[in-house]
Amino acid sequence: MPIRKILISFAVLSALAAAGVFWGYNKLSDYLTVPRIDKTILFTVDGGSNFSRLGNRLAEQSIVNDLTWWKAVAKLHPELTNIKSGTYQFQEGFNLQDILTTINEGREYQFKVTFVEGSTFKEWLTILNDSQALKPTDKTEQEILQHLASPYKKLEGLLFPETYHYRADMSVLKIIEKAYQHQQQVLNKLWAERDKNLPLKTPYEALILASIIEKESGLSADRDKISSVFVNRLRRGMRLQTDPTVIYGMGERYNGRIRSKDLREKTAYNTYRINGLPPTPIAMPSEAALYATLHPAKTNYLYFVSKGDGNSYFSKNLKEHNRAVQKYILGK
Template sequence: MIKKIFFTLLLLGLMAAATAAYLWQQLQDYKTEPRVNAETVFTVTSGSHFRQLESQLIEQGLLPTSPYFVWLGRLHPELTPLKSGTYLLQPGWSLEQILQHFVAGETYQFKVTLIEGMTFKQWKSQIEQVEGVVLTGALEDEAALANKLGIEQTKLEGYLQPQTYLFPYNSTDYQVVERAFLAQKAELQAAWEARAKDLPLASPYEALILASIIEKESGHAPERTTIASVFINRLNANMRLQTDPTVIYGMGDRFDGNIRRKDLREATPYNTYVIDGLPPTPIAMPGKDAIWAALNPADTKYYYFVSKGNGEHYFSKNLAEHNRAVRKYILKK
């Protein structure tokens, strides 16, 4: 009788062990089996609990309905403290990898690259095409947006810093602009405090205006401070700046790729062939180097420059030398 009881208990023990082993293996398969077929954007909402996450994963087709999810949380508590945010799940990821990602808080960030020399209108179009940006309509009224940022002017040209930014998924268009504005504000302040002495620039805003012109004229980075010196020398001598990018900006949408003689004579607020001094606003978004060049120009006697056609310029100290350079590099004579 004792032997029968012993063997019965042994059999039940073996069956229990086998069942436990089977369930354990099923749980391991459940957590390690690939679940993501393609790149998937998934948002863990603020305040979500581990059990609530299961229904979200099922709804997005990432999990089948199963009792194992509860047991996974109980046996692996390290996978349960979720961090809210939006995540990018990669193909081939298992449930375990998904949960590890949520616990680590490695939220999905999108990249916005804002390029030097562009206008706000061009940046607006670029920002609106970035996946992950929530469009709130904030970019539709430039003057209202400038006012919201605390800017006195109605135009944002010059106020936003060109660089590559990373933002959490579902950041708003206003947040993108605000961050670029604060970055440019800090950069301009630092450059203004470190500016050279006796510059013909009355304010940081005038420095932005000049920097935007330098940005549009300098295709060759090492020339920035030399180009800056030409404009500074002209301002000090009360000479007009006579720079084509200001003419183009003043023409707006009418510019078709060519500047004609009549365009150079047209009296727009930005045409530096007609107006004295600086135009009323920046004409583009200047980068850090252009701002620092405007406030720390090279020490030269140059008053003119002309494109060599290879991205570089020939600089001249007087009109006669400049005219010879024009004949050589522009007229090819």
């Protein structure tokens, strides 16, 4: 065959090969970059999954319509084949490259659970047990306290109320550990910086009083004045006489109102009948409530009553307080 024909044939074959490579490159590029997620979803990669198994799972959920180019992706993009188990969020508009990058980098979806100030441990358990993708715990409250190496008898007040983020299959116990450690850090810091000569002997007593202030304060601006009322009462040896402790002591019996006989009942939490603080906190206090407890306003107030708009009216003596009760509670 003449050299010229050989060269022409070689050129044609080379052109065809180049065209094939170009075609394959474009097909693979389309395979990776065409959007595949039409609405944000959560996708779980099981432990022990490899690249091949992941492809099958994506095909099962119609995220990938065919696996024709799946092996080519593995061969030409080995950086996308390091599969990490976990639960991931694929956002609307994600293409296959977005999906594989998210999984390879282990960017697991962060669930979240929120606990508000003044909530109780019972309420926390309900929220935790209803939270998505959290492993429940069968430990009792006492077993949890032992696990935490906590010296206290109840978890009430010992957990810091805020929003916690977690990955799928994290245990309820882990959230409680985080909240417990956070509350200890906040409490210890604020206790070290407390005002002097407070009628509180331990950080735990501060936690108890802070939980009461949390439940009594409708507005954050009133917290330090409410704190001053209770601190002044403790200094004088007066009973705290605060309804939230009575309600806590009633437990399941509380139906939305406190009757006279409830105020007369002597429980460990009825501060109309006991002297000083109740034995434990009655809720999870916020950092702001703890700060107000340890830095009360300088006042002579001994009483306060809710004005019905979130504010409180403060009084220095019983006569003034009774007038405030007549006005704001009885409407006279």
